[in-house]
Amino acid sequence: MTEKSALLEKLASVVGRENVTDDEGLLSTYRRGGAVEGGEPLAMIRPGSTKEVRELIKLARAEKYNLVFSSSAPPRLRGDSVPRGEGIIVDMSRMDKIVRLDRRNKVALIEAGVTYERLIPEVDKLGLKVLMPLLPKRGKSVLASCLEREPIIIPKYHWDMTDPMLCTELVFGTGDLFRTGSAAGPGTLEQQWAAGAAQKNPMGPAQTDFVRVVQGSQGTMAAVTWCSLKLEVKPRIHKIWFVPDHKLERLIDFTYRSLRPRLGDEWLILNAYALATMITENGQEIPELAKEQAPWTVIYGVSGYEYLPEERVAYQERDLSRHAQQAGVIPVSEVPGCSWKKMERILAAPSPEPYYKTRPKGDFLDIFFLTTLDRVPGFISVMEDVASEFGYPRDRIGVYIQPIQQGRNVHLEFTVYFSPEDRGKGRELYEAASRALSEAGAFFSRPYGIWSELAYARCPDTVRVLRKVKEMLDPDQVLNRGKLCFTPEEVS
């Protein structure tokens, strides 16, 4: 037996032959993701149960495998599921059960492989809605999106960074099974449901919050097999407004004024290019469409729920227009190329294929991090300066500002678009900009690729403790080896 076929045999012993593959076509998507390149996926394996996941991890410990868990379909945008060196891809897409939907308690229990595309219509049938990030990939796993702390577009529902994920089932790198939040027990899920519980409390169990350690860990601490997910009521009335303006500061002022009293549902700020990229599927139109937009646009939604929906919309719109007036901006119901109805549809669904950011040039790279809204203009000028240095036109940078934590901070995302043949130049710009932004105080809370190095250099104390945790939860480095600050030489 070759080494490879021995590997496949061993993996097959856990999940069955039909769920193991070394098909290069499939594996090739794991060689590159976002700016991360050079992965060497050896095989892909599709477990069908928690039990199999546990066995797999035990096997990996015995054989010193590097397991890279992945739940979503390609393209790979962040590189977290691109192995550092050799690795076995664990594709969770077979575990795609919507285990439970609970209208009364507004909660879903879903396995790792459930995508937005699948979940949205099921949830909709109950009169509820899924809390969405902005235009996720069509094949994006809901659980993975939550695990990666993708920001959702309704900041008022973003109370805490774990939202909208609640309880989880984890398999640590030790192979041990664990459940977090109120799912932890006593009792099975079924016993808990019988007792009226719905796995809604996201904290604990007891005096530790392992879910927080697993979230944002890019699969380095534990595999997550299922989670409960908070859902919200689908509005009876829903309307989208645009607030275009040439001065970002005014829109920032308007946003602060409005988010404080929790006005609006969806709330995001886009620059002209990012907006244009969203509203047309035709890449050719984007430059023109972008020119027609105001440099900056706030997009917000206003909703009415079960009770007195019209009145709710009415008071919100009155209060919002008052704030708009004070900030010196004007809400409108359409922008060039996009009516509010159209925007409502765009925001409510995953991105059509191909992924919307490929529209302008075919390829792109994102740079995103967390900061506060008042600091956004400073970062924009840093980004623009770096772009200029590279001869990249300022007005072709996509800027997406997503208030999170009810407006206490923002996810700030820059996108540079380039054709696949310019990838080399694109990467250079990306790296230079990442460094410049880091220098300027960007907080790369989701440190993919080179951001790890930038982010962890700033916080040696965090790194020291993270390594202790890693040692505890994944002592043999079987989970996504070498990622974050867990490069093998440094950990041991």
Add this chain to the structure above:
Amino acid sequence: MTTATLDTWKEISEAAYQDLENVVGTENVSREPAVLDGYAWQPTINDDPAKWVKRPVAVVLPSSTEEVQEVVRICNRHGLKFKAFSTGWGVYSGPTYDNVVQIDLRRMNRILDIDERNMYALVEPYVCGAQLQAEAMKRGLNCHIIGAGPACSPLASATSGWGVGWDGIYMSYGHRNLLGAEWVLPDGELLRVGSSDSGLGWFSPDGPGPSLRGLMRGSTGALSGLGIFTKCALKLYPWPGPSRVRIRGLLLDAKAEIPENVRFHLCFFPDRNRLADAVYRIGEAEIGYLATRTAVAAFIYTFAPHLLRRIAGTSNLRDVLSKGTKWGFVIMLVGASEEEIDYQDAVLRRILADHEGLSIEAMGVPAIGSMVFMNFFRVTAIPMVFRMGGLFSTALDRNDTWDTQLDWAEIGESIKRKWIERGGILDDLADNPFMALYESNMWAHCEEIFQYDARDPKHLASLEPMFIEFSIAAIEKCMEPLSATDARLRKLVSPLMGHYNEWQKKLSGALDANRAADTGMYCDEIDFDFSKVEPELKAKLDRLTEKFRWTEEGPPS
């Protein structure tokens, strides 16, 4: 808990004491027994009849993070343990070992920053809820004040305790309000959780990558068992009312000028189901600034024990009170605009109508209105639970859906009723839950409060058996007893919940090589004294633990 006696108490070594003096100065360290006893008297939520907890060997008053680190290092060097203490409310604040240095953080009392636009405050341990609220209000903001009242440290509850409060419907829960923390680890090293560790400010609590916030606490904090928190950033929430509410009077005689954009409804429903349903609708409508279910009878008993003792001797009146007002719900609405408050009010009225509820708009009743406003807004009513007999305790379960918490209230009530009839606790008409909703009823909380007089030996004798009985009831209901900060209970429930304590012990081992933290409330395990438990209860517990114990495969199906 084992009865805390002085038998094993030893004096601190001269060398260790000298080291402490060198760090904080002679005036900020004490080993005077009477002073130390000031830290050993912790009767609240203490089921040990002695009421005293272990006497620390010394108490220090550091004034800075550096001093805290130094003190912790001294404990590491001298084989001592440390236990931090901020406003020091309840048994959790006290030592559980013999060789503990109590670190009283009282001198670290500043509000370091209030970021008005990004709505957070950076505070030190000895800022109390009322102080933070008063300062936040000046900026149109407010802070979450926990159920234990405005004397408590928001830092302590957010980093180390629970974080439950009536304002949870609008202002969430202690842990979820953290935006970062400065943490002196048990070995004396410093860690800042979140963006502050990168020197980028206190706005984000998580990352880069995994969130170390997950280590510092879960549903409950480690109660100093895993280090000491010396600063934290806490979310503030909008307060569209006046910068100061003018009040005359101190509590029951208070006359407050109630802001116009505040409405306060005391609602009653005919039965449990309609109350339950109505609250789900309230949550979905996303209205409300403060909310709780309260059995009015018990509430009055707490507020006006004299009156009730006199008039409630008759069974009729008791009946009227306890049945007629049983399914009560209190909600305070606050609107940022006139339109908003009108809208919220209209929605509430519609929900009430749909569920056959009726409301007394309490603000319309001058005496009640001005009293309840601050009682709820600043949680100033809470220490009233000490009024009936001097002490109270509470039966906590793990929070989940509103339905489960209403169940818990009923379970708690039935257990309490039995103990009231036996004369084991004071009669507050049994149904006296402290309930809260979180994040527009994303999840809910209930604890059953009972009141007793520690000077009554019969009451003292009831505490431990009641504690066990409540715990068993929680397990039976598939809920973690949240009082599992108790080492006895932890030993019982950890195997039913994924052996969580094995992980806590590992974490403790990883961060605290010298075992310097007092882990009695965090990861220690000790055996229950079941001799005080009725045999049938013990048998029930055995059945339950058998049923729920995790196997190698996970939870038994």
Add this chain to the structure above:
Amino acid sequence: MGLHIVVLAKMVPDPEGPPSSFEVRSEEKRVAVRGLPPVINPFDENALEAAIRIKERAGGSITLLSLGRNLSRAVILKAVAAGADASVLVEEDSLDQALLDSRSTAVLLAAALRTLEPFDLVLCGRQASDTNAGVVGLGVAQLLGLPAVTLAQKVEVADGRVMVERVLSDGYEVVECPLPALVTVSGEVGDLRYPSLQAIRAAKELPQRIVRLQDLEISLPIEAWVETVSLAPPRRERSCRMVEADTPAEAGERLAQLLWEDKVV
């Protein structure tokens, strides 16, 4: 070394307290004191004042000796600050001043005094304000074989002798005896001077020695010679008679007469 005077000072409850501060507990055969501080027995204070005056004139040093349990350091300090040079406290939990009889006290003090030798003069109050027995001083002198002079209103020392003015009911007499000697002092000597706060604070630096029973050469237990058989408050009988008369002057006259008859005046 100059003249060495030892002053015996008993700590007693402040005798100037109101009657309500003293509660006679018959069943315990003792008087409980409420709300009063301990003080140095005022006659012992007189003795100290006498000692200080001698020292002012003749030089030398003064040692204050007190005996009992829980002796108030503050009270000793203030006394020492008035002009003593050192203090010695015979202190033991068993030494309850209120229960020790005069003989036991004398035995203990005598033993303590032996540890202070050489001394030239022992001064103490004529009696203690709580018991008013007036025996201890003489007992100590007897046990130590010292000449004793009682009821001094003035004490002077010269050429190895002590000159004492003794209070008599109708005047005084002057007696003289060789040193060492013991003199009991009466109130006529005058109040103890009051030390300044600075002096009191400074007195904390003066030597103080704590003596335990085991340090004394005596055999224990010490036999008490006096047994309190019973203790009871005096029964106060009040009867009220109204003096009636037509005019105030007449009433006054009659009142005076009645008072005379009742031997009140």
Add this chain to the structure above:
Amino acid sequence: MALSDYQRDMEGCSRCSSCKWVPFNQIKSWRFAKNCPSICRYNFHAYSGSGRMIIGLSLLTGRSELNDNVAEIVYKCQLCGACDTACKVYRDDIDLTEVLLELRAHCVEQGFLMVEHMAMIDALKREDNVLGEPKAKRGEWAEGLPLKDINRERCEVLFHAGCRYSYDPDLRGTVRGAALLLLEAGLDVGIAGAEESCCGGRAYELGYRGEAENYAEDLLSRVKASGARILVTPCADGYAHFRYLYPRMGKELPCEILHMTQLLDRLVREGRLRFREQFPLLFTYHDPCHLGRMGEPYLGDWKGDKLQRPMSLKRAGRKGVYEAPRNLIQALPGAGLVEMERIREYSWCCGAGGGVHEAFPEFSSWTARERVEEALATGAEALATACPWCVRVLRDASREMRAELPVYDLVDLALQAAGIAEKERV
């Protein structure tokens, strides 16, 4: 009563720490949220109301022993009563101030005495005042004033000057002024002159109860002899002791007891005293503890379980004197009043009380400076108060801090407003 009589109070402490804060309804800022000078200055829990009760319980149950360190803690407290009021917001069965007083009596009985307090008591015994000034000079302040001598004749209104007013040269004008105002209003006023003695309250507070009782006895007989219908005193300490301590000791004075501000307020309202002179100043008013919460009259005793004690017998400071002084300020032509954050029942102490001024002068002045800070924070141009002890320490503190904040005794203001200042000043 003895410490052991309060064991249930002490055991009842739930250690909720309400005693450390301004009653929560009334917390208005971070800066002025605390109510207890002692724990604010010394920080260990033992220095709080609760901590002191725990000390008491610890001593009583033999867990620890009284020693000089512990006694010093007991005495580092102004007995201002703020902890008690804050506690009573929530508790019916704890008389915190009584525990503090019992602790002191316990210290005194056990001989753990502060030498400074011994000096005060000795002064009291020698000279009948706690300042140690000569008794013979006590009446000198009144020289030349047409006041009756109650040792010789009866009067309608007995004016009790108090120790500090009788001797503090800085307050001489004030006390004379007080008498002048009463005369101006046409009252029949008598004084005891050199025969006046201390009220004994300070001795009680220091734990020397017997001494206090002697003075109460003395004063009672003097008042009886004077035949006065009203006893008025400008000394807030005296006022509180006459109204609370004396009746509690069974020595209730057989007349109406008024603080000077109350009588002045009455005279102004009745039109018997007119304020003419303009006072274009913005004042803030400091409630003396002994006039405010501690000035609440004795409400009566309750035997038995305090949980059942009627609310009318619960001493929570509600019946202290709060309005009269404020009325007076507002009656000053042109004057304004701006309140500090800690006022009335939850006023911050000036620092002088409880023997602290004498034994721990640094702590006393620290406490006063804190109050001056608070007064300055209001933007007031002047501070008014109504107690000689408060005036003394606040004035000193203001001077030490180089604060531009004059401290007035309300009597002085009334005197000037009434326009009788110049002609009679000494």
